[in-house]
Amino acid sequence: MKKKNKQNMYKLFRELSDVSGIAEMTIMCLESFIESIRQLKCTREHCDPLYFELAETVRRAQPNIIPLMHLLEQFEKEMEKSIKPEMSVEDVGRTAIACLQEKIAQFKNNAAQVTQNGLNYINNNDVIIVHSASSVVTNILVQAKEKLGKKFSVIILDHNPVRTRKTVQTLRDADVEHIVTPAHNLSHYIEGANKMFVGALTITSDRQIVAPTGTAGTVSLCHYDKIVVHLFANTLHYSHRKATDQYIYKAKEDASGANLDFSITTHSHDLVSLDMIDHIITESGESQKEA
């Protein structure tokens, strides 16, 4: 695959994860993989190398998308076992699609279980801070209101306009009481809050979480003010590598102001120490930070 195509793809990953969150993006990627297999026109000899090439390219995304990486590693292993030389292009395609559909089901099942476990962490009169709410976090909030009838309110920290609108829409539809404020204004609301819910792209082997930009500052402030921080992530988000090996994307852009030209360096994601997280909730329930 050409370097330019790879860069375009990785940029798309970053933009999508910004607006949709990592859980939704993982499912989108797997569904897009299925759709591209359906539309691909190729000969038998080219088809599985093309599948494997794409899987490998996606696995090497910058930053690494750990749940997707794990699922695609499983996909590659299963495909290597299942594909036989005598199979037709259609059969290989069908096998690959079935395998990917199974991965989607596995991921959705894990996420549903995290949501179910997360419901135990919402009580009446809670005031919960959310920053770049992942779909798991919004599902927990919605289900706590709709299924359990819990009375709580949410402080949505505006960081990305598209994502904020999406969160507001979801909470409004579920009739969850909420206010929206810019993330940098949190200090004015911190005294009224008692919990913070956060999702993560990755939990690294050196006890860091890779999360959307702005999360680190918010979590630090919450930690300092003794607000209990809950991290909701299924175990597919666990990486066996360190934070420095996650390929967090760094971009340098030119800027200017008042006749002064300078460049701004931005990172695609934040790193947050697990020490500042009070509870980690996975599909198996609450997990120990040391584990």
Next chain:
Amino acid sequence: MEGAVVPIIVFIIVYIAITFELVNKAVSALLGVMVLLILHVVSEHEAVALIDFETIMLLLGMMSIVAVLRKSGFFSMLSVKIAQLTKGSPLKILILFSFVTAVMSAFLDNVTTVLIIIPIIIELTRGMGLDSKLYVISQAVISNIGGTATLIGDPPNIIIGSKVGLTFNQFIGNLIIPVVISFVVVLWYMWFINKEKFKPIDTNMAKLFSVQLLLEKIRVEFLNIKIDKKILVKGLCCLAITILLFITQTITKMSPGVVAVFMAMILFTISGVDVEHMLEEVEWSTLLFFAGLFILVGVLEHKGVIEWIANNIFLKIGDNPYVMVLTVLWVSGIISGFLDNIPFTITMIPIVHLMLAATPIPNNILWWALSLGACFGGNLTMIGASANIVSVGIAKQSKVNISFLEFMKASVVITFITLTIASVFLTIYLWLSL
């Protein structure tokens, strides 16, 4: 032409300011009017009487209906659906988006159409690594071609229809043939000269995958507003009734301006939208620009300047109807390419009236020549039509920079093709009518 010097000077200065965008268009036109009022060239009451309120009402009504439809999320939903239908095929992107742009431009205004289509087409083509410039230029050009088909599609048509009293059915009945032929030929030409850029992607796994993700991103980004089904249904019903009333204009005896404002007010009432907010969406600067221009041209007409231009330029070409029709078509086409086609059309209407008084031409063919020339001619340059300026502006915001020459490189041949098609059509039509 007694006392014509001041209005001529004012008119030329305003025209220059509008063409080169030195000052806001509405401000230029109204400043010109104010100078005429201060110098007592015209009185306030005379000035107001020169405004064609039929045109203003039609624009106001349609802008209001479009504002409500936009609020419902209809346009975003439509463009996302089209993007998904293309499945990332470069040729399908061109054809499907062009079709939607042409139809939308015919029934809504061109600027609204490109404001909706261009951002999504840039997002799609840039994400796929395609040449976004080609698609931006194509949609601007197609919006001008599509808008030519109806009375409400393009400002020159609104002005001609209102000032001359031509109906919605007369416009669509007489102009649909050259418009459809031009649409097909222009698309074919764009494909023919850019064949390499329209190759299918179904053998490239990475591109197929990226396109699927891109379509998801577009869905998330452009459909982030909730579709309000109640407003959507009411808006579409009102638009359909509006068009129906345009079509049955000869039976109902309701002018298009009255129909548009009436239906807009009905829609405001039944949709329960925040009217104050909706009225903010109306392009008041465009309406003021029109009002100002009507006064400026009206004063020139009263002072005999228009008659002088008609007698000394257009009536000099003789009384051969073929020459008259083709002259109006090509002169309108070329001038509209370099000057804004709205003031040009307003200026040309009294001239064409005088030409027709000298040599009557059947079936309003001279008016169709003016309409086709002013609308198709708007494609000649980046500044020829509002849709071109807006398209290039949106592209620039997305860091797709299209220079004046880049636009012209693609649009000159297209304008020549469309004006040639219009010439052939008008010649045959005239030959059959004589």
